[in-house]
Amino acid sequence: DVKVTQSSRYLVKRTGEKVFLECVQDMDHENMFWYRQDPGLGLRLIYFSYDVKMKEKGDIPEGYSVSREKKERFSLILESASTNQTSMYLCASSSPDRGLNSPLHFGNGTRLTVT
Amino acid sequence: AQSVAQPEDQVNVAEGNPLTVKCTYSVSGNPYLFWYVQYPNRGLQFLLKYITGDNLVKGSYGFEAEFNKSQTSFHLKKPSALVSDSALYFCAVRRPGGSYIPTFGRGTSLIVHP
Numbered sequence: 001d002v003k004v005t006q007s008s009r010y011l012v013k014r015t016g017e018k019v020f021l022e023c024v025q026d027m028d029h030e031n032m033f034w035y036r037q038d039p040g041l042g043l044r045l046i047y048f049s050y051d052v053k054m055k056e057k058g059d060i061p062e063g064y065s066v067s068r069e070k071k072e073r074f075s076l077i078l079e080s081a082s083t084n085q086t087s088m089y090l091c092a093s094s095s096p097d098r099g100l101n102s103p104l105h106f107g108n109g110t111r112l113t114v115t
Numbered sequence: 116a117q118s119v120a121q122p123e124d125q126v127n128v129a130e131g132n133p134l135t136v137k138c139t140y141s142v143s144g145n146p147y148l149f150w151y152v153q154y155p156n157r158g159l160q161f162l163l164k165y166i167t168g169d170n171l172v173k174g175s176y177g178f179e180a181e182f183n184k185s186q187t188s189f190h191l192k193k194p195s196a197l198v199s200d201s202a203l204y205f206c207a208v209r210r211p212g213g214s215y216i217p218t219f220g221r222g223t224s225l226i227v228h229p
Contacts, residue, residue, distance in 0.1 A: 103215065
């Protein structure tokens with residue numbers, strides 16, 4: 001089974017701090033995703049990476065950046081955390097080998113609170 | 116552009132009764148459709164998918180979904196609901212020939228009452 005591991009389940013940070021959310025997958029997947037989940041808004045894509053050092057902006061990239069230095073690891077960075085970034089963050093991966101048939105595999109999420 | 120609508124924020128059903136969670140989509144061409152489930156404080160788990168073939172797709176935990184091209188719908192169903200089915204359900208669509216990025220609905224909260 002694919003395992004996607006997010007390093008923290010809960011984080012509390014202060015406004016203005018630089019925040020790193022880490023995600024590691026163990027199935028050699030090329031594609032990795034960062035989503036933000038808020039009540040009533042569903043999942044919104046922040047960034048997508050289809051290969052090492054490659055990234056694409058999603059629907060809501062403002063205030064975020066990402067890093068993909070190794071295939072298995074995809075980091076989400078909040079350069080200067082703000083209270084409106086309080087949310088649940090979900091990492092996912094998928095393989096393009098099976099084309100568009102391949103479902104996404106999600107981590108358990110990181111609930112970030114910015115105070 | 117592709118889109119997905121889940122018209123119900125919440126569905127309530129009694130244990131043992133059949134359940135339906137609705138999903139409609141808008142996409143050019145034939146869609147690839149997915150259902151995911153999210154239990155409290157967990158990430159999303161893949162339930163089932165429709166790519167081509169039989170319109171009735173069977174998935175995990177006794178769930179199935181019916182693809183209806185004329186109504187552009189992909190409703191999730193289960194003949195007999197369990198209290199443990201209570202969770203958040205997401206429908207997603209990908210466009211053939213498009214990117215690997217799926218479009219998700221806003222989610223439907225299913226509550227199964229004992």
